[in-house]
Amino acid sequence: MSLDLFAEQDLQQPARVERISDQAFVLRGFALPRIKELLAALDTVLLQSPLRQMQTPGGFTMSARLSSCGDWGWTTDRDGYRYSPVDPLNARPWPAMPGVFLALAEAAASAAGFENFVPDACLINSYAPGAKMSLHQDKNERSFIAPIVSVSLGLPAVFQFGGFERSDPSQRISLFHGDIVVWGGVDRLRFHGVMPIKPGHHSLLGQQRINITLRQAD
Numbered sequence: 780m781s782l783d784l785f786a787e788q789d790l791q792q793p794a795r796v797e798r799i800s801d802q803a804f805v806l807r808g809f810a811l812p813r814i815k816e817l818l819a820a821l822d823t824v825l826l827q828s829p830l831r832q833m834q835t836p837g838g839f840t841m842s843a844r845l846s847s848c849g850d851w852g853w854t855t856d857r858d859g860y861r862y863s864p865v866d867p868l869n870a871r872p873w874p875a876m877p878g879v880f881l882a883l884a885e886a887a888a889s890a891a892g893f894e895n896f897v898p899d900a901c902l903i904n905s906y907a908p909g910a911k912m913s914l915h916q917d918k919n920e921r922s923f924i925a926p927i928v929s930v931s932l933g934l935p936a937v938f939q940f941g942g943f944e945r946s947d948p949s950q951r952i953s954l955f956h957g958d959i960v961v962w963g964g965v966d967r968l969r970f971h972g973v974m975p976i977k978p979g980h981h982s983l984l985g986q987q988r989i990n991i992t993l994r995q996a997d
């Protein structure tokens with residue numbers, strides 16, 4: 780049996796699943812069986828479309844550095860937030876979505892009860908120690924039912940998973956290298972964010988946390 784078949788089999792093993800809301804789940808260690816392939820693909824993507832700091836429409840600089848791959852990438856500037864088929868940094872289409880991203884996203888979505896998930900956008904966030912993501916809703920996608928599949932890599936983080944108003948209380952969930960959070964359906968528009976990353980060193984990714992979120996944008 781080839782190594783690849785082993786990997787496919789691993790994805791079908793029951794992962795440790797934690798339900799955090801009706802249609803929201805943390806899949807502990809779900810990405811670990813494919814992690815080497817995933818990191819190699821990520822390197823290739825980031826060589827073509829490097830991480831960069833972005834300005835919010837309000838004029839703030841985001842503390843996480845961002846890039847994207849897939850048909851649609853997410854960008855922000857003084858004019859607003861939007862998905863674009865072109866990377867504004869190099870005026871070329873975003874790098875293609877790697878096959879391992881697609882396979883992992885489909886398997887994770889299915890483990891969370893969302894069948895036939897085919898993402899067309901992948902947002903990549905890199906957090907140095909101290910970087911954070913304020914509470915927000917993911918609202919630039921066409922469908923508010925299709926899930927968000929969010930893969931954590933590198934340094935741990937405290938993820939905030941809130942309600943439908945910014946001021947609602949949030950759960951605080953520790954996320955580790957290889958964990959995947961999936962939220963969709965009735966939970967799709969919940970506010971969420973990331974607390975400031977604590978200093979540390981990860982054996983594979985150094986002093987950073989990388990999060991990749993797979994979405995159906997169009």
Ligand code: SIN
Pocket residue numbers: 902904912929938971972973990992
């Ligand atoms: C995001 O909401 O785009 C990022 C979430 C995370 O970094 O875990």
Ligand code: FE2
Pocket residue numbers: 915916917971
């Ligand atoms: Fe988000």
